[in-house]
Amino acid sequence: MTIATAIIQKTPIFGKMFAVDKSTGLEEINAWPALMIMASFVWLVVAGLFGFVMPATQIFDLNTDHFYTTLTLHGAALAFPFSFQLMMGVGLHRSGGCVGKGVTGWLPAMAFIAMNLGAALLTVGVLMGLKVSLVVMYPLPLVGAQMGVWSMNAVVVGFSGIYLVLACMILLYPILVIKMLFFGKKRPDLVLSERSLNDPGMLGMILSALTLLIAGTPLVIVGTTVMAALYGIIPMSMAAWATEPVVFQYAFFIFAHNLMEAMALMVMSAMYATLPLYLADGTRKLFSNKLANLALWILLLTSVTSFLHHFITLTPNQPAVLSYWGNIMSWGTGIGAAISIFTVLATIWQHGLRAEPGIMAALIGWVLYILDGASAVVTSNVAWSYQLHGTMWQSGHTMTVIVAMSIMWMGVLYHHYPVITGRKLDPVLGSWFVRLFTIGGIGAAVAMLAGGAAGMPRRFAAWNQEGWMFYGNLIVIFGLILGASFVVYMYNLMKSREISAPMGEMARA
Amino acid sequence: MLDMLFTGWGAFWMTLFMLVPFAAIFFYVVYRKSVTDSGPGTTPPATMSRIEGIWLAVVFVVFVGVNLGSLKYMPTIKAAHAATSNQPLHEVDVSATSWAFDISNRQIEAGSTVRFSGRSKDTMHGFAVYHPDGRMLFTMMLMPGLKNPTTLVHTFKEPGKYKVRCLEYCGIAHHAMQDELIIARNN
Ligand SMILES: [Cu+2]
Numbered sequence: 001m002t003i004a005t006a007i008i009q010k011t012p013i014f015g016k017m018f019a020v021d022k023s024t025g026l027e028e029i030n031a032w033p034a035l036m037i038m039a040s041f042v043w044l045v046v047a048g049l050f051g052f053v054m055p056a057t058q059i060f061d062l063n064t065d066h067f068y069t070t071l072t073l074h075g076a077a078l079a080f081p082f083s084f085q086l087m088m089g090v091g092l093h094r095s096g097g098c099v100g101k102g103v104t105g106w107l108p109a110m111a112f113i114a115m116n117l118g119a120a121l122l123t124v125g126v127l128m129g130l131k132v133s134l135v136v137m138y139p140l141p142l143v144g145a146q147m148g149v150w151s152m153n154a155v156v157v158g159f160s161g162i163y164l165v166l167a168c169m170i171l172l173y174p175i176l177v178i179k180m181l182f183f184g185k186k187r188p189d190l191v192l193s194e195r196s197l198n199d200p201g202m203l204g205m206i207l208s209a210l211t212l213l214i215a216g217t218p219l220v221i222v223g224t225t226v227m228a229a230l231y232g233i234i235p236m237s238m239a240a241w242a243t244e245p246v247v248f249q250y251a252f253f254i255f256a257h258n259l260m261e262a263m264a265l266m267v268m269s270a271m272y273a274t275l276p277l278y279l280a281d282g283t284r285k286l287f288s289n290k291l292a293n294l295a296l297w298i299l300l301l302t303s304v305t306s307f308l309h310h311f312i313t314l315t316p317n318q319p320a321v322l323s324y325w326g327n328i329m330s331w332g333t334g335i336g337a338a339i340s341i342f343t344v345l346a347t348i349w350q351h352g353l354r355a356e357p358g359i360m361a362a363l364i365g366w367v368l369y370i371l372d373g374a375s376a377v378v379t380s381n382v383a384w385s386y387q388l389h390g391t392m393w394q395s396g397h398t399m400t401v402i403v404a405m406s407i408m409w410m411g412v413l414y415h416h417y418p419v420i421t422g423r424k425l426d427p428v429l430g431s432w433f434v435r436l437f438t439i440g441g442i443g444a445a446v447a448m449l450a451g452g453a454a455g456m457p458r459r460f461a462a463w464n465q466e467g468w469m470f471y472g473n474l475i476v477i478f479g480l481i482l483g484a485s486f487v488v489y490m491y492n493l494m495k496s497r498e499i500s501a502p503m504g505e506m507a508r509a
Numbered sequence: 510m511l512d513m514l515f516t517g518w519g520a521f522w523m524t525l526f527m528l529v530p531f532a533a534i535f536f537y538v539v540y541r542k543s544v545t546d547s548g549p550g551t552t553p554p555a556t557m558s559r560i561e562g563i564w565l566a567v568v569f570v571v572f573v574g575v576n577l578g579s580l581k582y583m584p585t586i587k588a589a590h591a592a593t594s595n596q597p598l599h600e601v602d603v604s605a606t607s608w609a610f611d612i613s614n615r616q617i618e619a620g621s622t623v624r625f626s627g628r629s630k631d632t633m634h635g636f637a638v639y640h641p642d643g644r645m646l647f648t649m650m651l652m653p654g655l656k657n658p659t660t661l662v663h664t665f666k667e668p669g670k671y672k673v674r675c676l677e678y679c680g681i682a683h684h685a686m687q688d689e690l691i692i693a694r695n696n
Binding site for chain 1: 515516517518519520521523524527528531532534535538539542543544546547548549550552557560561564565568569572575576579580581582583584585607631632633635637639643644645646647648649650652653654655657658659660661674676677678679680681682683684685
């Protein structure tokens with residue numbers, strides 16, 4: 001038994017959802033991914049609770065400090081230890097089964113520890129007072145400490161946490177994926193569904209891992225310099241260049257933007273791999289692998305420099321030509337999306353669909369992802385950016401992209417779950433999950449976009465101006481429905497039943 | 510027409526314009542091919558490629574149309590227009606510190622064209638101006654440590670009280686960082 005399996009066994013409530021099936025000889029592929037997925041659901045509960053306290057502070061007119069605390073905790077928990085970690089777990093399970101290599105050794109352990117310890121430290125930092133939002137708004141952490149709003153200790157604890165989370169996302173996870181895909185010997189007994197690296201279901205994994213590594217490197221350099229200065233290893237004066245707001249902001253968004261694109265590449269790739277398994281005529285092939293790969297490449301090439309759209313309203317400090325470049329590249333990702341829309345729909349049209357809850361979740365999660373894409377390109381336009389930046393539109397976009405990708409992974413997890421646990425999920429509960437998140441997810445997204453269109457600011461503890469509370473109430477209602485869908489999903493995990501057939505055979509089917 | 514499109518609500522309707530047809534086709538295809546008849550499609554490959562071509566052409570036209578249309582609304586273009594017109598340009602300097610604005614002139618005559626030049630003295634701040642009817646006219650990002658200010662040219666048409674808000678999260682009193690511009694009737 002591996003350490004990962006043992007930790008799952010000892011974890012109350014959540015451990016039961018992900019208890020690893022030890023009878024199949026697949027523990028090397030199952031254990032660490034199962035632990036990561038389990039931990040991601042713990043963080044989902046944390047994020048969900050903070051997510052409801054956030055609007056409650058506004059509705060019941062509580063101390064505005066609580067709003068900013070929960071805002072920071074909710075966003076951070078949802079984006080990193082939930083969404084990214086869920087992707088990491090399911091993605092590693094997929095890679096292992098596709099190339100026949102175990103998810104073992106110190107790398108998955110380090111990635112798991114860095115993500116969860118990091119997220120826990122960041123939570124402690126925020127509870128110590130560091131209310132800086134999900135994107136830290138640099139230099140706000142240092143300015144707040146200078147103004148005495150929070151302590152320097154809170155900054156050091158919070159930054160240490162962020163640093164560990166980034167180490168997981170930029171270094172440990174991508175290196176692990178690359179190591180599994182390109183190095184080591186293939187073990188025939190671990191091959192579940194063989195794929196070549198040029199398969200659309202695998203190409204996205206590779207592009208995504210490389211994107212994380214490359215786009216994250218500037219932030220690792222800047223972040224390491226700042227951390228070294230915070231810990232007193234180098235004098236502050238030596239870190240002066242890295243603490244320049246403009247340097248930190250650009251390094252941060254080159255990564256943060258491409259993090260989202262990398263996650264999109266990875267989930268599209270998982271979608272391309274999973275959809276063919278649910279075609280009615282048993283074809284097990286996409287309409288066109290070439291088109292699918294073309295969409296991934298376009299997404300990659302256009303997304304790298306589209307981060308410039310984060311700074312359109314900084315003109316002329318960001319030269320107008322760069323803003324326009326960011327604008328065009330952002331809309332270019334739309335061309336990639338248009339091609340994947342065609343590929344997915346043409347595949348279903350030509351081969352029929354077995355509409356099981358897992359694939360339906362992945363597909364409707366993808367609809368939500370396309371909705372988000374539309375809102376994202378609109379706000380990346382040089383004209384609209386001036387009316388939308390800093391409003392609820394942006395929060396709607398961020399929340400929707402994270403929720404959409406997470407739901408797609410939750411759908412893909414349906415496919416992996418029986419292999420990991422030897423148990424299967426209830427289809428009736430599954431379709432309730434799909435119904436509820438379709439209403440909750442789309443409703444919350446549209447309500448937030450409408451709030452933004454009406455000028456409602458994001459990260460703003462006073463919704464009771466200009467009639468914005470109306471949008472606030474809508475967001476809460478749809479948020480509750482979305483929350484209910486996650487509860488149903490987890491209830492389903494808890495109530496999953498043993499599969500009678502020998503799992504080893506089914507896993508390879 | 511374009512003036513209406515490049516507003517907050519214009520963005521909202523544009524998003525729905527992209528989403529609704531897609532969602533309708535998606536649910537139609539999924540319903541038809543999973544419930545009504547999940548048998549293999551009989552559409553010939555030539556028809557599929559024609560649909561693909563038309564679809565990508567539509568996307569391309571929308572893509573180019575919107576981004577060409579928006580050029581006129583780019584601040585640089587607006588500033589260039591203001592510079593070449595004979596209208597006087599009123600300079601207003603904005604300096605942001607947590608959690609207040611220092612604005613060099615809060616009284617502006619309706620009809621005048623103003624160039625706002627904004628800086629931040631401590632952390633990231635925003636400078637957003639709201640029309641008296643509640644919609645946001647524009648926002649600017651003020652980043653500390655930059656040599657030059659962030660600038661934007663805007664012509665105020667209607668008199669009234671225009672709220673100013675910070676739209677870049679700047680700490681626990683962010684929501685209280687507000688100010689006002691008075692646009693006086695032109696006589
Ligand atoms: Cu501010």
